[in-house]
Amino acid sequence: MSNRDIQNTVAVFKREFLAYFNSPVLYVIVVIFLLASMGFPFFFSRILDSEDVSLTERFFVWHPWIYTVLAPAVGMRLWSEEHRLGTIELLLTMPVSPWQAILGKFFAASCVWLIGLTLTFPIVWTVCYLGDPDMGPIISGYIASYLYALACLSVTCAVSAITRSQVVCFIVSVAFCMVIALIGDPGVTHTIVSTVPDWAEGVVRFISYFSFMDHFYELTKGIFVFRDVLYFLSVIVVTLFITNQALRAKRA
């Protein structure tokens, strides 16, 4: 990447990021995210009544489900909006390559999640105040959570490049994220495996490797496993590639 590319990416990033601040979307999403991510551990998991200060089982465990709904809400406007308003033509006639635009937009949306996750700091303060938690799993849990959010976001990004309607994009993305979260679930795998013929079992098992959950869980426990991080990064790269393809197809 040359200097010029970076400058362009940063320019797109700035424009998108400020747009988030100027619209109520950011505030609404962050507030909902905070209410959900704090409400679940304190009211559903009753973390203070448990005997365990670690955040793994009671805080991070909710995040995949929150992202399944909220990440598409942040990402749905990335390209659909441009399509709808027709500004995509404008954007792509500027001296900005699709990749620069994609990355700029993606990083801007990622920052929304960075802000959201950072603002959950009170729960870390609380467990530190009330006990002596192991910081390692908390740090890796945050990394895992962020990677999960980015993966959901990138999936949404790809979907939004394909569809024109924000609503369709939102619904399709939520469905995608949910499927990806669920495919590795032993209950689901079990049901599918028991209905398909024997030869397809390997295929099902292969597909279940693509589940986000499996890769998410180890990280929140405090083990940084390269394959899990690689997996999330791969998902992000692949979906951004798909976005790129979709945009090029549209432009053509």
Add this chain to the structure above:
Amino acid sequence: MSVNLNSKQATTGITAVLVIAIIVVLNFLVGGLGFGNFRIDLTEDRIYTLSQGTKNILSRLNEDEPVTIRYYYTTDDRVMPNVLKPHVRAVEDLLLELVKASGDKIILETIHPNPNTEEEDKAREDEIQDMGPVNQEGDKIYLGLAIQCLDQKEVIPFLNPPAPNEGSAVEYDIARAISKVIKPAKNVVGVMSSIPVMGSPMYPFQKQRGQEPWVVVQQLRADYEVVEVPMGTDKIDSNIKVLLVLHPADIMESAEYAIDQFLLGGGKVIALVDPNSVVAQAFSGQQNPMTGQPGGQINTASDLKNLFKSWGIGFKNDMVVADMNYRGMLQGRNNPTALQLPAAAISREDRITSGLNSLTMVTSGSFSIDKRDGIDADTLVTSSEESAMIDIADAEKARSPQGLTTFNSGGRKQILAVRLTGKFKTAFPDGKPTKAPGKPDTGGAQDEAKPAPVTVTTPPVAVPAAAPTPATAPVAAPAAVPSAAPAPAAEKKEEPKKDDGSLKESANSEGVVILFADVDMLYDAFCVQQDPMTGMLVSRTGNLPAILNAVEVLSGGGDLLQVRNRKSAVRPFSTIKEMREKVESRFRPQLMALEAERQKTAEKMGSLRLKRDSKGKGFIVDPQQQKDLEALMQNDVDLSRKVRDIKKEQNKEIEYTKTMLKWLNFLAVPLLVSCAGILLAIRRRAVTAAV
């Protein structure tokens, strides 16, 4: 649209497909084949990393004699329960880690004994335990390990998944198995006890069933050669590495001398003494399984007077620790003499206790330390400051339904377990005591008790005083155990002593003695319980690990100990606990006063009722008495209400903090964000309006 390979679009399409393919392959290599897959353990205690102990054990592996690990687990989703899957993967990761760390001196074979396959037979041949049937077809699941080196084989029949948030218990099991297959010679552990802890074998000619040894002995047998040392011994075999002395009630001087010489000769001693052993009481008068005769009375109190004196340990064998903070349940009742000790009571520094999170000690005594030159004393376990020493009559009372009625905290922590390290001097400077036990020459409550001469102690049941005595309630237990033949009071000092070759002090400063002031803690009921899922016995408290750790350290196998300690448990909300403790201690005097008052009322009511009922079965009622009774009942109700109110108040204070924290967490930041959003919006509007 025609496909033109030269067009720009097609090129990018091919690039995209290529990139995606590369990524998939990369993922397959790392995730599927484990090629270049590294992991970093971010936990503070490295609970997911091989511990130093395991690494040490692995470093002892020999290239010519590789260890084969056969890992059996069912993969069939139809039968494998979901809860086991993460565990299966964790174990596999651990095994891969082991293989890597061993430098390929471990060969790992994974076998999937799915239902109705040949592998299933293989698993059975390898003595892997099946679980199930898990469905109506009678399918079974397997999750176990066979570890083999040459002809030595160890099997872990079923790998239990750890409790939530618990570390790698599996690592310990595997490390232990590996160290066992590569080093078949076992250390020898001697057990000396006045209680039949070794159980008794079956006697085919008698109808009685043999008794199982205590779990602690069974556990020791898994790793050591356990030999029984009779209570009446005067020499302890030198091939014994560690001597475990359990409740040495009425120990003879000659036996103490034997322990003394054993220690000075480089042996290690773990001794559990007790001022008032409830287990000894229960075992007293039990039939001797050998003869069917009623067994002997076991003194409920024990100590090692001469040795303690020389080691600088004070132990009152007629006083029991009562602790209000750490009180636990005994026979379904709260009992301050049944100590439920949390991690705070247990030394974090000592290798033996640092991994333990709880201990149960019942009617424990306490030690005092009078420092001796050359001997370091490290406290391992203490009571809380809210504790006191009570006499045995009070301890009995605490066990009765009536409970302990008076309690004055001594404001001092009592020492419940201690480790002595250093260069020991003999407790018998005059050499071997004469065969006939002389008058004990030290102070202590047991002075009057003349040690009964040990009639032939027939293994495996080592009951010292075989003289049948009436099983009286041992209120004055330490005071007198009538001996069948009063021992002649031979004055030791008068006898001319030649140098009989007895050792006078330890050869080096590596002597170790570990003392616990309670022996009941090792009784099965206080240290293990049956797992409702698997039906296997699992450790209930740290009691069993404490003793096993101690034996392991003292027998020189420090490597395994480091693995065991890895098993770190959940970290609690300590501040909430402390808060609760503080609040409770504030309310405790009030509550205790009310309880005492209630007790009194109940007594009064009882006597009134008795009077009334004795008079003509309650038909003729003295109106005055009836009135009194009603008043008392009313009083009782009032008192109960007061107790309830105080408890409510107490809970409210604790709940208040929690509730505040909840709201703060839940609302503070979202409110701030909303405010920021609104402020920015207003500002923007103002700016645009101005423009």
